Amino acid sequence: MTGRKCIFLDRDGVLNEERGEYTYKLNDFNILNGxxxxxxxxxxxxxxLIVITNQAGIAKGLYSAEDVMNCHNYLQGQTGSFIDDLYYCPHHPITTQSLLRKPDSLMLEKAMAKWNIDPNASFMVGDSKRDIEAAERVGVKGILIGDKESPEKETPHEENLWGAVQNIILI
Known part of the structure; x- marks a missing residue:
């Protein structure tokens, strides 16, 4: 039996507006166009569709896991409940080292095992090089979106998630 195809999605900067600070309050959680x-x-x-997100604000004591879930539930409610799962890393190197934290790949590995995901048929869409690095560690193709970081020469790049879907994933 072959595995399933999956789109791994970073959260901040891919699904919702990247504010430059932690997003954990619903009134700050702005879903991006498209x-x-x-x-x-x-x-x-x-x-x-599986969200893979670092949430270091938990380790720093700025917000709780419940806040992360509230934002996720809001996202689901506003986007048709299409997301199949959520993995988040509550750690930060100032408090705890963790293989969950991107650019390490343990969140992706856990999702791949649980959902029987075929890495060759899957993509990771992120707005930072650490998202792409995590994907590469497990054999998943990475797509960098936005203008937060410049892509490596060989990394596909699009302006946003809609562009990645139209021009890379579904071609």
Whole structure:
């Protein structure tokens, strides 16, 4: 049996606005344009959708795991509940070293085992090089979006999730 195809999604900067500070309050959680349509299109094309996000503010005592889940539930409610799972790393090197934290790949590895994911048929969409590094460690193709970081020459790049879906994933 072959594995399933999946789109791994970073959260801040991919699904919601990257504010430059921690996003954990619902009134600060602004879903980016095109995200609901992109998620719907990916589901219609048979992809699992799994969020993979570092949430270091938990380790720093700025917010709680409940705050992360509240934002996730809000995202689900606003985008058609298309996301199949959420993995987040509550650690930060100032308090605890963790292989969960991107650019390490343990969150992806756990999701791949749970959902029987085929890395060759899957993508990681992120707005930072650490997202792409985590994907590469498990054989998943990375797509960098936005303008926060310049892509490596060989890394596909798009302006946003909608562009990644239209121009890279579904071609």
């Amino acid at each position: 995200v609901p349509d992109a998620l719907k299109m990916l589901k219609e094309n048979g992809y699992l």
